[in-house]
Amino acid sequence: MTSNDASDSSNPSMVHGHAAYVAAAAKETIGSYTSTDMQNAGASDKDAAVEEMRAAKQASDQQGGEVNKNETLGKVEQTMGSVTGCEGMEEEGAKRQA
CATH class of the missing domain: 1.10.287 (Helix Hairpins)
Known part of the structure; x- marks a missing residue:
């Protein structure tokens, strides 16, 4: 497991x-x-x-x-959240962007 x-x-x-x-x-x-x-x-x-x-x-x-600020990672995380429908991930991605 x-x-x-x-x-x-x-x-x-x-x-x-x-x-x-x-x-x-x-x-x-x-x-x-x-x-x-x-x-x-x-x-x-x-x-x-x-x-x-x-x-x-x-x-x-x-x-x-x-959250650690990282523009690229933030954009990726926000996009993945949008694609998967995960609002929490979208929010985390937005916070991570400078």
């Missing part, structure tokens, strides 16, 4: 967590048509991605809620 990977990580990333969640959701959907094992793996990977996002949010909150 990969859910421990996110909690063991010393540097959780909101961007990576969202990207992993999208990939896991695709894996789970494909698995629903092809294989129960793949579907279950996708669900497990989604749980791990959510844990990574929670850890990244907690780390951000402990730093006073400030």
Whole structure:
């Protein structure tokens, strides 16, 4: 099970967590048509991605809620949030931009 990977990580990333969640959701959907094992793996990977996002949010909150400013990363994060329909990711991306 990969859910421990996110909690063991010393540097959780909101961007990576969202990207992993999208990939896991695709894996789970494909698995629903092809294989129960793949579907279950996708669900497990989604749980791990959510844990990574929670850890990244907690780390951000402990730093006073400030995100690292990075124009390029912010644009990518905001665009990914828009594409996936994740308002939280869009907001984080907007905050990250200078």
